[in-house]
Amino acid sequence: MNIGDRVRLLRAKEQGVVSRFLPGNMIEIEIEDGFRIPVLRSELVPVSPVESERLLKNNPYEPQKTVTPSAPAILASQGIYLAFVPVNDREYTLHLINNTDWEFPYALGEESAGASGGVQFHGLHAGVLKARSQQKMNDLYAHAKFENWPTFVVQGLWFRAGKSSLRVPLVKRFKARAATFFKNKTTIPVLNQPGFQTQLDADSAPDQQAPPSAGKPVAAKPHVVRPEDLKAEMLKPKTEQSGLSVEKPSSVIDLHIEELLPSGPGKRTPADLLKLQLDTFEKTLENAIANGMHDITFIHGVGSGALRTELHKRLSRHPNVRFFEDAQKQKFGYGATKITIK
Template sequence: MKIRIGDKVKFLNDIGGGTVVSIESSKMVNVENEDGFEIPVMVNELVVSNAMQEADLSEEEEDENVAIEEEEDWRYQEELPDLKGFVEINVQEDNLDPEYYMALIPNAPESPIHKGLQLFLVNDSNHTLLFHFSKQDGSYYETIETGTLEPNMRFNLMEMKERDFEKKPTFAFQVIPFRKRNQELPPFLHREIAIDPVKLHKKGAFVSNEFFTKDAHLIRLNEAPTNEVEEALENISIKEVKKAIREQGDLKRPKHMMGAIVSQNLDLKEVDLHIDALLDNTNGLSKSEMLRHQIEAFNKEMESAIKDKIKRIIFIHGKGNGTLKTQLYKEHRKRYIKYKIQDASFQKYGYGASLIILRK
């Protein structure tokens, strides 16, 4: 649905309506109601009531005064279901290791803090999640959203504005996973996460992934952080945050320390796809030629691992700008879709490696 400034709109979930006075993002607009107050409203909670809705824009036309509600894939849960008559849906046979994520999607990747971000809960499991999401406010927890999230789905919890980062925000998740039928009850999850704005300005903070069509910053909820660097960042000052924002784009990826391709055992194989681990000399090679060598190495190692009956294979691609990971996922969808792919251990690789499960 397309909404322009000046459109007369009605509220789907409330009485009344108003006039669109400004566009915040593709998902959010500001509406001046009948009392003259300007309020932010999600695009999917509005219906246009004037003839301007009939006008259309070509795909090539870009207009900052138009909000277009973007189509998401089937994994996006628009509304939270009622538990009455509870039925499990979207269950995937090979998704046996429950993983839950907090995901941040920037409205404008080049300026994530200034333009705001969408915050999602991602349920990458065959369990239904009963969840409570809150924000720590001094000595209190302010409830933001509660509900039930179905298997292998995601839900938009809130939009974060620039003002939300004036003090480093801390959010709390409480999650009870359950199924219709289970051999044992999975543990209750309680996780508190302080979002570090410095990290969101670093190169590679937002990466391609299997949950969204856009790059996302993912934090796995059922894996507590133990990295000493992460713990040190918990105490970073606001002054340092502002300095990092001013110096945005000046951060470079350190040279990787993984070494060459290593085959450990029949259960796990680790493959380093960094170009200097594959080729002794890259002089004269274009970026596209380097990428071709890396994808060829990916296919070669996949075929070898399948032939040798390896259970799991990890490809180290680094974070970088996400090009190699994106191509790797495309190749996986084209040739190896029957095998599950996911991020490898965050503790060991950060977001710089992907795990493919070949057999149980």
């Protein structure tokens, strides 16, 4: 079993893609909507190539496209985007969007400073985006490490069957700037999800043709993150950055489903319920931090341990958490975690 393999749960209906190997014989898999959960290796089985082909229509990890009627005329010649979609208030997934009527063979990579002072290139993904489709990358980019995000490099060609103009290959570099990145939240084309995006082909004419003597395409200069812009963004109030509520929560929060959904879970799957618990945890913790609380306790129960494991994983890398520990066993048993906030 390797990263990228499709797997399914033995005791549930969820399927996903292996995204990371965790300690303790645990594997992290990514299910629908980019949500990741830890699962015991013994609870997973690989999806065979034949089964994978039969389920291709329902597979959320392949480029999704909207079926459009064939037409001899090109309707849209511009619309290549890099998009960052929030998974929560601290992490983003990267997508390459083709909202044109051309096919777009591409290569995507990152540029970063090397140890010797030069520039290193790291390839991320390559493939062909059909018209009106998108490709999601497996990497998560952390909000807290925004200043260390690399320069993204996209190289692409244009293809359309039949007669069409010869277009100059697209080579574009993009470096996110704090002053503008967080102000332009919008609905991402094709995905129809909220996020942040930059259009890569906005400055090229749709009917631009490659001159006969054209050599290598001239690469656009990367955008630069200015220190003063980043500092100004970091000093903004938390409510201005994320729009989260700052209502002061209780010092003890119960994450049991019967507390969160008093009328019952309805038709929600186990993955849906776990996502609800984690979203509640994230929002409540951020509200506690915004209100200057010293500590807060979350009751997660014992169960299979999946919720506790995920909470502790997120707390271990949270920049505003001083430490966390099992809450008073006399009061909560082994099913609660107390968090001390910086």
